[in-house]
Amino acid sequence: MKERERPIRILIAKPGLDGHDRGAKALTLALRDKGMEVIYTGIRQTPESIVQTAIQEDVEVVGLSSLAGAHNYHFPRVAELLAEGGNSDVLIIGGGIISEEDVASLKEKGIKEIFGPGARTEDIVNFIRQNVKRGGGQK
């Protein structure tokens, strides 16, 4: 194993019919500046396409953004599909406009943390660093 720390690979995706990607793009740039390799796939993704991308790119983290209210379907579906493919060790986080009630139920369904409006990028970065589980190719 090399001495140099390998960059964390993260997929930032927007599931569903939601065109508001400013937050996702801002986070993408912030994570890049913190030394992460960020795969950005843009708007209008399905849970299936997100999971397929996560697998091919061998990411350790999936970040989902939703401001359109369909998070209660899309987020858990991503967790479900990742688990079905044997990738339940991928850290899933979410962001967007999500009520406190929904946050609680999403956390029960495998979304590790939800970051709402006003969340600080440092907090997101620290959360990822502390909770990321697998390292490139090694489960």
Place this chain on the structure above:
Amino acid sequence: MPDHIRELVRGMLNGSQNSLAQLISLVENDEWKVDDILDKDRLALREIWRLGITGPPGAGKSTLVTGLVKEIRGKGLSVGIIAVDPSSAVSGGAVLGDRIRMQQYFLDRKVFIRSVTTRGSYGGLSKSIPDIIRLLEAFGKDIIMVETAGVGQSEVAIKGMVDTVIVVLTPEGGDSIQFMKAGLIEIADIVVVNKSDRVSSDIFASEIMGVLSINRKTGWQVPVINTQAINGIGIESLYQEIEKHQKFLEMTRPGSSNMKS
């Protein structure tokens, strides 16, 4: 070889994208070399074709690759894509955005896309590319495309890694003197002038053709193809030229009975 690596190799050879993706990470992270984990005999058996797509940033490389995927899939062939984007010299991080052009193939099981960062390498490539190509070969892909990060004039490392180099330019690329200079244009097996709906695209294309026609070395006349990748225009002609180049290389390969003396 540790058991978990052996298991990943077995999984990959049985068609698991999961295992392939994890093996790519291992070679990318310099933890393993392909030579140490793959049986060499296995690789020599199959005929695969490797394409390199290179050119300046924003020329339309990813969109062109997506157009080529359509042609390749239309022929029933499978394809692996390695899309390179630059790592930040400041933070080491990267934004990998080539996939975004390829969305329609995210769920096609015959298309495997992997984004790779340069991680300090030059030439619009990463040093792990040859190993990643070999993993995709072993996985059973018929065609492999390597899309470099956007390059300038002198990034030519792709030449040694693929069979056919496609250089993608846009009509703003300069005059004939630019193409007489050494560098990118020298390694082209095919030149694409993308965004050919733009003003003076025809003049640009003929300037390149002019320079290429007075500098024939290998017996292969480098074609110049006009495309509008985003509208799918010219992609079919491009694919035909790729096939012609493939045939040309097969004919002139040492040992071929058709080889010119």
